[in-house]
Amino acid sequence: xxxxxxxxxxxxxxxxxxxxxxxxxxxxxxxxxxxxxxxxxxxxxxxxxxxxxxxxxxxxxxxxxxxxxxxxxxxxxxxxxxxxxxxxxxxxxxxxxxxxxxxxxxxxxxxxxxxxxxxxxxxxxxxxxxxxxxxxxxxxxxxxxxxxxxxxxxxxxxxxxxxxxxxxxxxxxxxxxxxxxxxxxxxxxxxxxxxxxxxxxxxxxxxxxxxxxxxxxxxxxxxxxxxxxxxxxxxxxxxxxxxxxxxxxxxxxxxxxxxxxxxxxxxxxxxxxxxxxxxxxxxxxxxxxxxxxxxxxxxxxxxxxxxxxxxxxxxxxxxxxxxxxxxxxxxxxxxxxxxxxxxxxxxxxxxxxxxxxxxxxxxxxxxxxxxxxxxxxxxxxxxxxxxxxxxxxxxxxxxxxxxx
Amino acid sequence: xxxxxxxxxxxxxxxxxxxxxxxxxxxxxxxxxxxxxxxxxxxxxxxxxxxxxxxxxxxxxxxxxxxxxxxxxxxxxxxxxxxxxxxxxxxxxxxxxxxxxxxxxxxxxxxxxxxxxxxxxxxxxxxxxxxxxxxxxxxxxxxxxxxxxxxxxxxxxxxxxxxxxxxxxxxxxxxxxxxxxxxxxxxxxxxxxxxxxxxxxxxxxxxxxxxxxxxxxxxxxxxxxxxxxxxxxxxxxxxxxxxxxxxxxxxxxxxxxx
Numbered sequence: 186x187x188x189x190x191x192x193x194x195x196x197x198x199x200x201x202x203x204x205x206x207x208x209x210x211x212x213x214x215x216x217x218x219x220x221x222x223x224x225x226x227x228x229x230x231x232x233x234x235x236x237x238x239x240x241x242x243x244x245x246x247x248x249x250x251x252x253x254x255x256x257x258x259x260x261x262x263x264x265x266x267x268x269x270x271x272x273x274x275x276x277x278x279x280x281x282x283x284x285x286x287x288x289x290x291x292x293x294x295x296x297x298x299x300x301x302x303x304x305x306x307x308x309x310x311x312x313x314x315x316x317x318x319x320x321x322x323x324x325x326x327x328x329x330x331x332x333x334x335x336x337x338x339x340x341x342x343x344x345x346x347x348x349x350x351x352x353x354x355x356x357x358x359x360x361x362x363x364x365x366x367x368x369x370x371x372x373x374x375x376x377x378x379x380x381x382x383x384x385x386x387x388x389x390x391x392x393x394x395x396x397x398x399x400x401x402x403x404x405x406x407x408x409x410x411x412x413x414x415x416x417x418x419x420x421x422x423x424x425x426x427x428x429x430x431x432x433x434x435x436x437x438x439x440x441x442x443x444x445x446x447x448x449x450x451x452x453x454x455x456x457x458x459x460x461x462x463x464x465x466x467x468x469x470x471x472x473x474x475x476x477x478x479x480x481x482x483x484x485x486x487x488x489x490x491x492x493x494x495x496x497x498x499x500x501x502x503x504x505x506x507x508x509x510x511x512x513x514x515x516x517x518x519x520x521x522x523x524x525x526x527x528x529x530x531x532x533x534x535x536x537x538x539x540x541x542x543x544x545x546x547x548x549x550x551x552x553x554x555x556x557x558x559x560x561x562x563x564x565x566x567x568x569x570x571x572x573x574x575x576x577x578x579x580x581x582x583x584x585x586x587x588x589x
Numbered sequence: 590x591x592x593x594x595x596x597x598x599x600x601x602x603x604x605x606x607x608x609x610x611x612x613x614x615x616x617x618x619x620x621x622x623x624x625x626x627x628x629x630x631x632x633x634x635x636x637x638x639x640x641x642x643x644x645x646x647x648x649x650x651x652x653x654x655x656x657x658x659x660x661x662x663x664x665x666x667x668x669x670x671x672x673x674x675x676x677x678x679x680x681x682x683x684x685x686x687x688x689x690x691x692x693x694x695x696x697x698x699x700x701x702x703x704x705x706x707x708x709x710x711x712x713x714x715x716x717x718x719x720x721x722x723x724x725x726x727x728x729x730x731x732x733x734x735x736x737x738x739x740x741x742x743x744x745x746x747x748x749x750x751x752x753x754x755x756x757x758x759x760x761x762x763x764x765x766x767x768x769x770x771x772x773x774x775x776x777x778x779x780x781x782x783x784x785x786x787x788x789x790x791x792x793x794x795x796x797x798x799x800x801x802x803x804x805x806x807x808x809x810x811x812x813x814x815x816x817x818x819x820x821x822x823x824x825x826x827x828x829x830x831x832x833x834x835x836x837x838x839x840x841x842x843x844x845x846x847x
Contacts, residue, residue, distance in 0.1 A: 468687050468690050471684060472684055474676055474681070474684075475736075476669075476670060478636060478667045479667060479670050481634070482634050482660065482663070482664065483660050483684060483688055483740070484655075484659060484660025484661070485656065485687070486656045529675065530680070532694045
């Protein structure tokens with residue numbers, strides 16, 4: 186926790202040095218201290234300089250970070266455009282390279298019922314669903330990370346903490362072990378989803394205290410449940426016949442290979458709906474920085490908000506993990522990276538994290554299928570390789586700057 | 590806004606507390622540690638639900654009113670707000686508008702101006718860009734007050750607002766709350782300050798109201814002896830308010846320095 190506190194402090198460090206202290210009144214102008222109070226008396230009425238110009242009308246206030254609404258809108262547009270271009274570029278990259286203009290043309294002609302050649306099949310049936318699912322999964326993971334970090338007031342919160350990720354792996358692995366697939370091709374995603382929900386329900390049940398959900402208990406329960414389910418998963422994977430070990434590993438490390446169109450729809454809807462809902466709750470999430478007491482006094486029903494946010498997060502994670510396996514670090518890393526640049530205001534953090542997460546995972550998936558051809562690298566391996574140095578970098582920067 | 594607390598009990602901490610604050614009245618809540626002051630305030634701002642009794646704001650039960658609606662009427666400066674916030678002062682002050690915000694949470698120009706003006710008023714405008722974690726205790730307290738005032742409440746609830754404040758800021762805070770024209774319920778430990786700042790004092794002891802009236806009626810040698818177990822001298826000052834003298838009982842033969 187101590188180091189997590191410090192990670193949070195990193196983003197502030199830059200500004201600390203620029204603060205002007207000259208406006209401090211009391212000690213500087215002793216003559217005016219406790220004089221008769223004017224109408225509408227103010228605390229420290231001594232300052233005459235009228236420094237109210239510090240807040241501009243661009244809505245800079247309440248952002249927690251310089252940069253007005255236009256900067257935020259610009260970032261949204263830029264990230265969306267970048268994501269659009271990346272989707273097309275990523276569709277072109279793979280064992281068979283297809284130039285960017287050709288991909289764009291094939292996509293445009295797809296609606297017009299153009300004849301299907303091999304390149305059309307690769308673009309439309311193999312790569313596009315995979316790339317889109319990557320974007321959906323990345324957006325979902327990053328959104329959930331931002332939500333959980335706000336709701337649990339813990340910068341280290343991520344889907345593993347609510348048990349959903351490891352539960353999904355166990356659910357999928359159990360079905361593989363039983364070798365019974367009652368729902369055909371949907372059996373694995375469904376069992377992963379059910380596993381996620383079961384583990385989450387266990388964590389939720391354990392984290393109740395006095396009828397309310399206690400963030401501290403939730404984290405402890407989540408760590409314990411995750412450790413247990415991961416141990417069981419590992420045991421099953423190690424004792425499963427050789428051939429199936431690889432597909433079981435997929436659930437623990439994540440991957441998007443073999444994605445088909447039917448895998449994309451439900452996760453996309455769930456992630457979009459959850460992100461939109463979370464954005465409408467973002468200012469209430471902001472209130473949580475004042476603690477449960479302070480947020481309550483701002484009209485936020487803390488326990489209800491926390492429970493709903495966590496349940497929605499678990500649904501998103503269950504849905505996403507069911508199609509992509511457990512991809513680590515994205516949920517943890519993306520919100521932190523966005524916070525460094527855009528500040529901690531959840532009204533901005535959530536949409537920007539969703540877009541950044543989508544962008545990141547699209548490119549990580551390109552790496553997964555390009556770096557070790559013809560084999561694929563599990564996505565979770567790449568995100569961990571990227572994520573660990575990222576955190577070390579945060580720590581080093583933080584250590585250099587320190588706090589006053 | 591009229592506040593009525595009717596016979597409120599909670600977990601044995603509060604045992605049938607009743608009090609009323611009339612519109613515009615500044616009511617001081619005093620009493621020893623653990624007498625139930627903060628718990629009573631928590632019942633008022635909907636943090637804890639009384640086992641028995643009701644809290645009414647202009648006649649409406651707070652537990653039958655949506656939380657957000659209550660927060661538009663009631664602002665709180667609680668004790669022990671988180672001190673280690675990375676958020677800047679202006680960010681935290683702006684949080685006070687949350688009960689009034691729409692779904693997208695955008696502040697209007699008028700709200701931005703209100704926030705700036707309130708930070709000036711509470712002497713924190715110069716700290717606007719500082720992370721709250723870098724402030725002193727008194728500065729943080731003023732930030733919380735600014736946040737509460739930005740809520741534009743009709744009832745202001747203050748739990749030990751003078752904690753951490755230096756003498757000048759204590760005096761200015763208590764003056765400020767009197768100029769707001771809203772109903773105020775404030776807990777204070779300094780009886781002399783409470784007597785000067787409040788229209789009426791209510792004394793809690795072990796979860797019960799043991800006195801309710803003007804400062805001169807309430808702050809008496811008898812009350813100090815019975816409620817606080819302190820033998821103090823109380824004499825009326827020139828302004829009619831009670832003055833306290835607290836003999837610390839120095840022994841004539843000073844013990845040798847350690």
